[in-house]
């Protein structure tokens with residue numbers, strides 16, 4: 001305790017540097033201290049002054065809870081922020097406020113689609129609804145989870161607001177559905193490379209979580225100037241149609257409303273869907289529009305006659321339902337969904353306690369830098385029901401915290417970085433992930449991985465690093481093969497290879513979100529002191545080269561840069577984490593209510 005009191009008098013920069021090591025020390029001391037004073041908690045002067053270390057406490061357990069192994073008997077985390085960490089908390093808070101403000105500005109800009117003029121033109125000239133209003137009409141009156149709203153921001157080919165296509169998960173008739181809705185105010189809803197990536201990700205989510213897919217199509221097809229980045233490769237535009245067939249064969253229903261002009265690639269999406277609604281004088285569907293017909297045959301033909309709702313409902317059979325207006329079309333779509341034989345998720349939410357500590361304080365716990373990371377249990381105490389946590393291997397590999405808790409009533413396993421992923425920590429992670437998989441318990445990864453450590457300086461260090469590598473490889477294998485829903489939230493850093501073991505994007509978590517303070521890169525530019533050189537060269541590159549590299553890494557490692565490129569499913573505010581993760585857990589659970597038929601073929605249209 002004396003050591004800690006002494007450290008609290010150090011200047012802020014020195015404490016920041018020492019924090020990662022401090023966390024481990026405080027954890028070990030905390031557990032010893034707790035062991036000593038269990039049962040006489042109130043008598044302790046440190047506890048009275050609110051300076052207790054953030055370790056689990058054991059509240060009295062009722063007889064009933066003891067019998068049932070009820071979550072209410074899990075130990076309660078002490079989430080009070082020790083005075084020692086106060087200045088780090090303040091610095092983190094300042095940084096969080098700045099990045100949250102930036103995040104709101106970017107979200108606000110993305111929500112305006114192609115801009116005021118384009119929206120006015122869309123709504124007045126073509127008498128169509130703006131894409132966000134369509135979703136408001138279609139979805140149940142509940143908040144929905146929008147995915148990657150910042151995708152398409154500041155791309156090499158310009159800004160593409162929300163990648164020209166809104167995707168997300170919302171309830172229709174009480175059933176969770178993935179929606180993909182083109183925004184025709186962004187270059188006529190044409191599909192950019194980032195738009196393809198966004199829709200493919202939405203389809204992947206539908207497949208991984210067995211969610212039905214709803215397409216609101218209003219798209220001029222490929223954005224032609226970028227056709228080479230859109231058309232030829234495996235994961236380009238054609239993959240969307242391929243997936244539609246596979247999803248149908250997997251018994252994932254797909255329904256579409258044609259909400260405007262759908263041309264070429266835009267036309268295949270509804271024609272590959274299982275059931276389609278078209279709208280009188282608003283929808284049209286063709287491979288080449290009237291201008292192309294004119295150029296090819298010299299014939300003047302209207303969009304309505306060439307491929308309007310009447311033609312496709314009465315002649316071609318490309319559409320199954322005719323609607324007089326957009327409102328009627330969405331009503332029709334809701335009726336279609338009610339025939340899918342999906343059981344709505346039970347209405348009454350699970351009973352749960354709120355955390356004991358304010359979620360707003362997560363802003364001060366979101367590290368602006370790895371060195372400013374505070375003990376991760378402070379974060380857990382603000383996320384879990386009743387701040388209760390049944391820790392697993394509390395005294396071993398303490399730089400990784402593992403254990404069970406509940407989030408809005410859902411049981412989940414937690415794997416949270418609390419320092420470097422050491423040999424012991426990785427072995428523990430591997431063990432715990434397998435336990436969760438064995439017990440079919442979803443896993444929440446809270447990722448804050450350490451920036452890459454420098455190379456070994458001597459043989460013992462090299463040996464330590466290789467044994468750590470082996471343990472991390474075993475954790476990676478456990479994570480990759482765990483057959484349970486996995487949700488990753490990057491709360492700080494996502495650096496280098498440790499991020500794989502913590503279920504980074506390439507390890508296919510069901511959902512991956514970032515806090516706005518998060519940094520994503522192979523190396524942290526702030527910890528880079530030389531420019532790495534190829535081969536045997538000892539030359540470390542000059543100052544200018546180093547500065548340039550740092551600037552590039554700095555720009556490329558921000559949460560917004562990542563989200564723009566769809567390396568994640570979106571930036572979420574720390575204080576919303578509990579709500580978002582609970583929503584994801586509910587979404588992954590829907591398949592338990594699904595009625596499955598043994599039919600194994602896609603529905604093929606006439």
Ligand code: COA
Pocket residue numbers: 186187188189190219220221222223224225261263264265289
């Ligand atoms: N590639 C690139 N840009 C396209 C495009 C395409 N396929 N289709 C439309 N655009 C652009 C337009 O040039 C216009 O750009 P601007 O705002 O900078 O002037 C913008 O998208 C809006 O198009 P506009 O025609 O003014 O809007 P609209 O609502 O009246 O019509 C379409 C939208 C999509 C129906 C119409 O533009 C169209 O028929 N486009 C051709 C689609 C096509 O041939 N696709 C084949 C792809 S293989």
